Amino acid sequence: MVAISGVSLVLAVLGMKDYAMSSDWWTSSENYDYSFDSFAGTITYILFTFIGLVNLALFTLFPTSLLKASVVVNGFIYKKYSEEFRKEYEFTDREWYGE
Incomplete structure (x- = not known):
């Protein structure tokens, strides 16, 4: 492309x-x-x-x-769906966001 x-x-x-x-x-x-x-x-x-x-x-x-397209796309996806990822893999708020 x-x-x-x-x-x-x-x-x-x-x-x-x-x-x-x-x-x-x-x-x-x-x-x-x-x-x-x-x-x-x-x-x-x-x-x-x-x-x-x-x-x-x-x-x-x-x-x-x-720019590597895969890194950019993965970064956008991780940022957009970070809460769903955190809940799916059962991270607590403290583990995910730090203290």
Whole structure:
């Protein structure tokens, strides 16, 4: 599931970059030095795409991949059903919550 969302986010960033580079104001710019048809424009496009993908990975993919889903889910379950667990296994309030 994480891989599908990661791939879709990468495709979204690439799609946005492609739209920005192919829009009319950029390709018909009077400043030819940084337009898409020049070498500097191509380098700028690649650089900004790389920066966008790095930001995407830092803020979305890495935190998700660093967390173990089973630990997080078990923690939520234990917190939500802790009273039922305590009663089922016959712990007293003092044993469960401490003094």
